[in-house]
Amino acid sequence: MNQHPRPEPVAFIDLAAQRRRLGKSVDDAVSRVLAHCQFINGPEVTQLEAALADFSGAKHVVTCASGTDALLMVLMAKGVGRGDAVLCPSFTFCATGEAVALTGATPVLVDVDEATFNMDVNSLKRGIATARKYGLTPRAVIPVDLFGQSADHDAIGAVAETEGMFVLDDAAQAFGASYRGRRLGTFGLVTATSFFPAKPLGCFGDGGAIFTDDAKLAETLRSIRVHGQGSDKYDNVRLGLTGRLDTIQAAVLIEKLKIFEDEIAARNAVADRYARGLGNVVTVPHVASGCTSIWAQYTIRLPRGTDRDGFAAALKAQGIPTAIYYPRPIHQQTAYRDFPVADGGLPVSEKLSEDVISLPMHAYLDEATQDRVIKAVRGVLSA
Numbered sequence: 001m002n003q004h005p006r007p008e009p010v011a012f013i014d015l016a017a018q019r020r021r022l023g024k025s026v027d028d029a030v031s032r033v034l035a036h037c038q039f040i041n042g043p044e045v046t047q048l049e050a051a052l053a054d055f056s057g058a059k060h061v062v063t064c065a066s067g068t069d070a071l072l073m074v075l076m077a078k079g080v081g082r083g084d085a086v087l088c089p090s091f092t093f094c095a096t097g098e099a100v101a102l103t104g105a106t107p108v109l110v111d112v113d114e115a116t117f118n119m120d121v122n123s124l125k126r127g128i129a130t131a132r133k134y135g136l137t138p139r140a141v142i143p144v145d146l147f148g149q150s151a152d153h154d155a156i157g158a159v160a161e162t163e164g165m166f167v168l169d170d171a172a173q174a175f176g177a178s179y180r181g182r183r184l185g186t187f188g189l190v191t192a193t194s195f196f197p198a199k200p201l202g203c204f205g206d207g208g209a210i211f212t213d214d215a216k217l218a219e220t221l222r223s224i225r226v227h228g229q230g231s232d233k234y235d236n237v238r239l240g241l242t243g244r245l246d247t248i249q250a251a252v253l254i255e256k257l258k259i260f261e262d263e264i265a266a267r268n269a270v271a272d273r274y275a276r277g278l279g280n281v282v283t284v285p286h287v288a289s290g291c292t293s294i295w296a297q298y299t300i301r302l303p304r305g306t307d308r309d310g311f312a313a314a315l316k317a318q319g320i321p322t323a324i325y326y327p328r329p330i331h332q333q334t335a336y337r338d339f340p341v342a343d344g345g346l347p348v349s350e351k352l353s354e355d356v357i358s359l360p361m362h363a364y365l366d367e368a369t370q371d372r373v374i375k376a377v378r379g380v381l382s383a
């Protein structure tokens with residue numbers, strides 16, 4: 001009998017490799033917090049906010065407890081609520097629409113572009129008309145920079161301006177990416193991101209941040225972050241949350257931000273190599289002109305007629321994990337199916353949810369492992 005050794009499993013996202021690289025620097029950073037004991041609003045929080053402002057080019061950065069809180073806090077600060085419509089793509093993680101619905105406003109779901117997976121501006125325009133038809137006031141649009149690639153911010157911003165809406169960029173997957181030469185965090189009124197461990201810039205728990213050039217909005221967000229605090233702790237001028245980022249997470253992020261540029265370059269090298277190795281057998285991701293991606297996911301589309309579950313199982317048998325982002329667009333989820341969708345429906349979101357699949361992607365995927373993934377994908381598809 002042939003004895004095939006079980007192939008060493010590939011990591012979908014290798015947090016352990018990054019942990020090894022960070023080594024003592026992150027241990028020391030956490031130890032400093034353990035020594036000073038300012039677990040809430042310690043000096044690292046302010047330091048991180050300054051470093052993130054510097055990195056992104058945004059004037060004000062307000063860190064917070066998660067990417068979902070980042071979205072929610074902005075909508076709360078802007079007084080978005082019942083009777084308002086907020087336009088969101090349907091092909092995204094549910095948190096985008098969830099934050100809207102939690103305020104009492106109505107998420108109106110719009111379609112995405114088939115090449116970039118990001119918000120389709122024509123569907124956005126139809127969605128605004130749909131919102132009005134429902135008697136809702138279109139207040140905001142939340143473009144998502146899906147899988148790490150910036151959305152078409154100029155086109156979306158122009159529509160928002162014409163319609164008197166503000167733009168809240170959901171850059172939870174794409175902090176570090178740029179659009180027309182400028183880093184995300186500087187488009188629209190305000191940008192939200194997440195530091196969930198698996199995001200390109202992740203901490204060792206939950207975390208998030210909000211970026212804006214609007215000083216007044218930043219001040220309101222700082223108040224919402226601590227229960228709507230006014231001039232002192234027991235003066236509550238508005239509703240808020242326990243929305244802070246822990247000092248320990250800030251300390252971790254300060255260290256991770258130091259290697260982030262290098263990791264972005266490494267992710268791009270992996271993506272380039274995948275594209276060269278796979279471009280003629282599957283639809284590889286398209287990065288639109290003027291945009292960059294930091295490859296939160298490397299999401300391919302399988303040829304028509306491929307059995308996706310079978311494809312995933314065959315790769316898994318070779319130790320190669322895959323994931324499906326997203327098997328169902330938001331408008332087909334139980335909690336969201338009663339919310340309006342843009343006129344004309346969302347055929348692209350529905351089609352993508354049936355044929356996308358994401359391959360292992362992280363900054364520590366060496367060339368030999370990339371080749372293993374490429375060879376396995378090619379092999380399964382030609383079998």
Ligand SMILES: *Cc1c(COP(=O)(O)O)cnc(C)c1O
Nearest residue numbers: 066067068093095096172194196
């Ligand atoms: C991860 C994610 C969020 C939410 O971030 P959390 O930190 O997990 O709350 C929001 N939007 C998108 C597009 C995401 O991918």
